[in-house]
Amino acid sequence: MAAFVKAINAKIRSNPVSDYVCSTHFWGPVSNFGIPVAAVMDTQKSPDLISGTMTFALVIYSATFMRYSLAVQPKNYLLFLCHFVNEASQLTQGYRFMNYHHWGGKEALEKANSSVTGALEAVKAQAKAAEAKVEAAVKK
Numbered sequence: 001m002a003a004f005v006k007a008i009n010a011k012i013r014s015n016p017v018s019d020y021v022c023s024t025h026f027w028g029p030v031s032n033f034g035i036p037v038a039a040v041m042d043t044q045k046s047p048d049l050i051s052g053t054m055t056f057a058l059v060i061y062s063a064t065f066m067r068y069s070l071a072v073q074p075k076n077y078l079l080f081l082c083h084f085v086n087e088a089s090q091l092t093q094g095y096r097f098m099n100y101h102h103w104g105g106k107e108a109l110e111k112a113n114s115s116v117t118g119a120l121e122a123v124k125a126q127a128k129a130a131e132a133k134v135e136a137a138v139k140k
Contacts, residue, residue: 029078036082039089047100055093062087 012018020026039058042050062083069079099105 025074025076026078029076029082032079032082033085036086036089039086039093043089043092043096047096047105050093050097050100052094052097052101055090055097058090059087059094062090 035058066080066083066087069076069083096105100109
């Protein structure tokens with residue numbers, strides 16, 4: 001049995017592509033890509049859901065591991081790409097957090113929502129008036 005396992009391992013290691021696909025240099029970044037995918041998807045959500053401390057921690061984490069992905073031998077460009085995408089999306093989230101909580105984004109959103117609510121009320125009033133006219137015309 002040991003000879004069989006050794007033979008399979010030698011077969012895998014003889015092909016550079018299958019050697020790479022069966023290594024932690026491939027599967028580490030692939031399994032880690034869930035973080036940047038989630039971060040990119042979160043850029044479409046409301047900025048009041050963003051945690052500033054977690055975003056800051058992930059910015060530091062991604063920057064650190066982008067550096068280390070290039071420091072190991074052989075360089076792990078797939079891991080670098082994973083952390084680069086995460087760094088960009090976390091910086092975007094950080095900007096959205098700062099804009100919403102510290103640079104007037106919350107007030108602007110509330111003002112826009114109140115103006116939309118006001119316009120909606122005006123449209124409802126016009127609809128009621130039109131409904132009353134139609135009912136009066138139908139009763140004649």
